[in-house]
Amino acid sequence: MVKAIIAPSILASDFSKLGCECRRMYDLGADWLHVDVMDGNFVPNISLGPPIITSLRKAIPRTEKKLFFDCHMMVANPEQWVPEIAKAGGDQYTFHYESTKDAKALIQLIKEHGMRAACAVKPGTPASVLFELGEQLDMILVMTVEPGFGGQKFMPDMMAKVDELRRRFPQLDIQVDGGLGRETVPAAADAGANVIVAGTSCFTAPEPVELIDYMRDTVNNSLKAKGVHTE
Numbered sequence: 001m002v003k004a005i006i007a008p009s010i011l012a013s014d015f016s017k018l019g020c021e022c023r024r025m026y027d028l029g030a031d032w033l034h035v036d037v038m039d040g041n042f043v044p045n046i047s048l049g050p051p052i053i054t055s056l057r058k059a060i061p062r063t064e065k066k067l068f069f070d071c072h073m074m075v076a077n078p079e080q081w082v083p084e085i086a087k088a089g090g091d092q093y094t095f096h097y098e099s100t101k102d103a104k105a106l107i108q109l110i111k112e113h114g115m116r117a118a119c120a121v122k123p124g125t126p127a128s129v130l131f132e133l134g135e136q137l138d139m140i141l142v143m144t145v146e147p148g149f150g151g152q153k154f155m156p157d158m159m160a161k162v163d164e165l166r167r168r169f170p171q172l173d174i175q176v177d178g179g180l181g182r183e184t185v186p187a188a189a190d191a192g193a194n195v196i197v198a199g200t201s202c203f204t205a206p207e208p209v210e211l212i213d214y215m216r217d218t219v220n221n222s223l224k225a226k227g228v229h230t231e
């Protein structure tokens, strides 16, 4: 079932209080937590990895509300980290199409480790590379900035890719990531995105609850208008 999913990117949090920041977003109504894992090779930045996910999983137990770690793997060798992310408590493993030689085998490996499998494309990669993978995937991520850093400007020309993918895969989760907030979510929702990653906008909002609710309502209204089933 396709519905709005709001996933604050913890890259925009205060890392000195990471557990509290994650719990705050979750308590304020986030559906998922988007965890940006960067290795300094695929992107020119280093962030965090499996030991921190393990600690966060312990700090925010599954019993309170189903905590979902949406792990965006901006790494040069995505095959390498599947077992460790699964062991750390990752729920979804998003690899970049550009960083693997065998996407189908990687999807299978991710699923064998009990996680949802997702594939991301950078702004310069066409949507067509995902056509033959869509049936095996749980989610597609269309990057709306160059991966590596938070706080960048949303790229509206990526919406043509979202639209094309939504038409082809009406029941698939389609995520957008980069520069999403009050001003840009309507375009993403119109194009058919249902999973919104929002880092800077959520973590700096004076009223994050209001922003999260606005983004969720905007997406669900667009999905209904498109005739895509929602709850």
Ligand SMILES: O=C(CO)[C@H](O)[C@H](O)COP(=O)(O)O
Pocket (backbone or CB within 6 Å): 009, 011, 012, 034, 036, 072, 074, 145, 146, 147, 148, 149, 150, 151, 152, 177, 178, 179, 180, 197, 198, 199, 200, 201
């Ligand atoms: O994947 C990312 C960076 O590669 C981040 O998730 C993304 O940029 C979100 O940040 P913001 O909402 O601050 O733009």
